[in-house]
Each structure stands twice: as structure tokens, then as C-alpha cells.
Amino acid sequence: MAYLFSGDGGDSDSAVVPLVCLQPFPLLLFASVPVCFILSAALVMMMKVPAFCYWFGCLFCAGMSAEMKAMAMTILYVCCISFLSxxxxxISxxxxxxxxxxxFFLCFFWVLLIVRDCLVFVWGAKIQSETCSLDSP
Structure with a gap:
């Protein structure tokens, strides 16, 4: 697993965040793309089969003429392609x-790290100057 480290040399107080945690939504969407393709391809293949209407219990197809069945299949095919598009x-x-x-989250995280490092630097310099002033006679 890849990790994102803050830039302070990997000390014990450095922030370690798994990169996977920074992008959960694109990973889920990436997994949903093949499912969409498979469902759409299955619908397209079912449109190509002449007995499509009977498989789904479409009773009104039984009394249709060949032209009406062809028109219904064309409409269903266009609907399937529209659904795919x-x-x-x-998804895009x-x-x-x-x-x-x-x-945005990654940039916000980096800004927080920079602010934290600046505060630690300023706070450490302040404590060091106070300690030095107390040590001198």
C-alpha cells in the first residue's frame, strides 16, 4: 500500500496517510465501470435475440406484426444505447x-501539514529563546 509522508524526514510525529484513503470515491467508480459495461452489453445482446419480448413475459408482443416487432426491438435497442451513453x-x-x-482534500491536507510544521517551528523557537534567556545569568 502506498503512503503519503509529511516532509519532516519521517520522524515519529510525522503524518502518515494511506493514499487509498485520500481517493475512495474514484476507486469505487472505477470498480463500477465494468459493471455498467457488462449490464449494457447484456441488454444489447438481449435486444438482438428475436424472442426477447417473450423472455420477459411481454404478452402484447404475441399479437404484433413483424413490422411492429421490428419497431419495438429498434426502440428497445435505442433505449439500451441511450442508457449506456x-x-x-x-460515471464520467x-x-x-x-x-x-x-x-482538493489532498491540497487541504498539505496546507494543514505546512501550517502544523510552521507552528511547531515557531513554537519551538519561542521555547528555545525562553530557555536560553532563563539559562543566562
Whole structure:
């Protein structure tokens, strides 16, 4: 597992954060892309089978003429392609949103580390100057 270390040389007080924790949403979306493709491909394959309407108990298909069945299959096929396009568009938008959110979180985390290091440096310098002034006669 990859880790993100603060820049203070890996001391015991350094912040260690797994990189996986910084980007949970893109990982989940990445896992959902194959599922979307598989479902869409299964729908497309079912559209190609002539007995599609009967598999799902579509009773009104039984009395249709060949032209009406072809039109129904075309409409279902177009709906399936539209579903695929819409799903991929939504996944892409979610991917961009989550990547931007993760980048913002990462930048915010780094700013907090810099502020922490600055405070430690200032606080340490203040304590050292007070200690030196107490030690001198």
C-alpha cells in the first residue's frame, strides 16, 4: 500500500496517510465501470435475440406484426444505447467530481501539514529563546 509522508524526514510525529484513503470515491467508480459495461452489453445482446419480448413475459408482443416487432426491438435497442451513453456520462461526471474533490482534500491536507510544521517551528523557537534567556545569568 502506498503512503503519503509529511516532509519532516519521517520522524515519529510525522503524518502518515494511506493514499487509498485520500481517493475512495474514484476507486469505487472505477470498480463500477465494468459493471455498467457488462449490464449494457447484456441488454444489447438481449435486444438482438428475436424472442426477447417473450423472455420477459411481454404478452402484447404475441399479437404484433413483424413490422411492429421490428419497431419495438429498434426502440428497445435505442433505449439500451441511450442508457449506456447516459450511464457512461454520469460515471464520467462522477469521476471528474470525485477526482477534483480528492485533489482538493489532498491540497487541504498539505496546507494543514505546512501550517502544523510552521507552528511547531515557531513554537519551538519561542521555547528555545525562553530557555536560553532563563539559562543566562
Amino acid at each position: 447516459f450511464s457512461l456520462c454520469i 461526471l462522477l469521476w471528474v467530481f470525485c477526482s477534483v474533490f480528492s485533489a
